[in-house]
Amino acid sequence: MFNKGLKDVIAVQTKIASVEGNLGELRYRGVLINELIPSYSFEEIAYFIWHGVLPDDIELRSIENKLINGRQLPFHVQSILDVLPAEISLMDALRTAISAFAHTHFSTKPIQEQAIILAGAIPVIVAKHYRKQQGLPAIAPNPNLSHTVNYLWMLNGELPNEQQVEALETYLKLTMEHGLNAATFAARVTISTESDLAAAITSAIGTMKGPLHGGAPSGVIELLEEIGNQENIKPIVEKKLQEGERILGFGHRIYKTEDPRSILLREKCASMLGSDEWLDLAVLAEKEIINLLSQYKPGRKLYTNVEYYAAAIMQSIEMPPELFTPTFSVARIIGWTAHAIEQLQDNTIFRPKSEYIGTKV
Structure with a gap:
């Protein structure tokens, strides 16, 4: 049976999230988002999506520190961003920079560690290239700030107020994961070939760039x-x-x-x-x-x-439209990496059939 665009075709089984359209429910790891979002931070919910349990105090401090360490871009990635023309779109700059993470020092780390590094790096990459586009100097990440606050700090060069932080963090937590959307599927297809995580996320970013998927509202x-x-x-x-x-x-x-x-x-x-x-x-x-x-x-x-x-x-919060899709990616990297990790735990390469409808001679 042919379903155009694979609509309603079940392609994977997952424990990460469920989207019940008729009920209007979105669950992360079986828990309704309205029970998670108001009570836990970005870092806590990221850990929950990656591991299926909420972190204790020690685990929370560990993931916070690892995300902070991920803000320190490798020298060669910083160099690539430095030479990219300002005219390159934010999503193209992000895609290029993430693809450059596929080096030995990175790829030999456990995949869970790689996921955290990429999640910590994406806001830095976006902010660095955005400020270049505006003709402004880059702002160094602040290790004393949370994930969300640091992102706004690096974009604007000033500390946001509490309402701005709460508004953006709510958005980021709500868009971390949303089932087998186009970008997540792209990541799973790529990783199913036993490619590397950086390649899978590069595929996802390229897909997110398309206006039918991640287009700014x-x-x-x-x-x-x-x-x-x-x-x-x-x-x-x-x-x-x-x-x-x-x-x-x-x-x-x-x-x-x-x-x-x-x-x-x-x-x-x-x-x-x-x-x-x-x-x-x-x-x-x-x-x-x-x-x-x-x-x-x-x-x-x-x-x-x-x-x-x-x-x-x-x-x-005075975020211009060109930052919407990159900011969406700042959140969705959590879901992308969780799906890539899950795919490898019980992997089969994706190989759907095609139906020939052309002429026969």
Whole structure:
């Protein structure tokens, strides 16, 4: 049976995450994300996804230190970033730098150690090349800062406030893992050949770069910018629906109820109401848009997806659109590496069939 794009084909069995679209549930290692995200840090949930258990105090300090050590890029990787033209996109710079990790000193380490090193390195690579694009000097990582705080520090050169950290960390924790998406599948296919982890993550980054997968939710920002204020929400959205335009940030290929990630991001935004006009508008607009979608597209089950509030949060912390997909990768490296490790534990090379539909002579 041919399923275009392998839609609904079960290609792997995994213990890492489950996405129940009809129930609107996302679980990491069997635990609902709404039970994990509010209570644990980025580092704790990364450990949980990698190992299946939450770390004790000693294990937490160990992974925090290893992530900090991963911020120290090898000399040759730094040199490659130094010579890359500023015009190279952030995702291309990230892909190039990660591919350069495939050297003896790195590849002879246990794969779990490699995963942590790459997770620690990706924010540094993104921040370094981003500042080059802006004509600004690179900022050295600060070993006294957490993973999330250090990322914002290296991007902006100033310490973020508590609300900015909480908003971004919530987003990062919610996007660490999401089943067998295109980039994760690419990583598993590559590692299934018994290639190296750097090659698998390079494949994932190349896949994430595509606008059909990791494209920045700039359309959501454009919509909210066009709306501008509360009074414009209904007339502008109604006009778009009447003209058959798609309202970006609503609807998901998998979730037929609310995207559970958007619920938690909405709650985080709601807790910050009054502190940022952009977040205030996003919360108000969502309610009106869902109401209008139910009127104009009855039965379609179009609910807010993670892109909507991701865009709102990114805008509120003044993160430009070109950083959205790289920042998504800062989080998703956890899931990519977990899947690569799992693939090798019971490996069979991927070799699906193709069906010839051309002419025969």
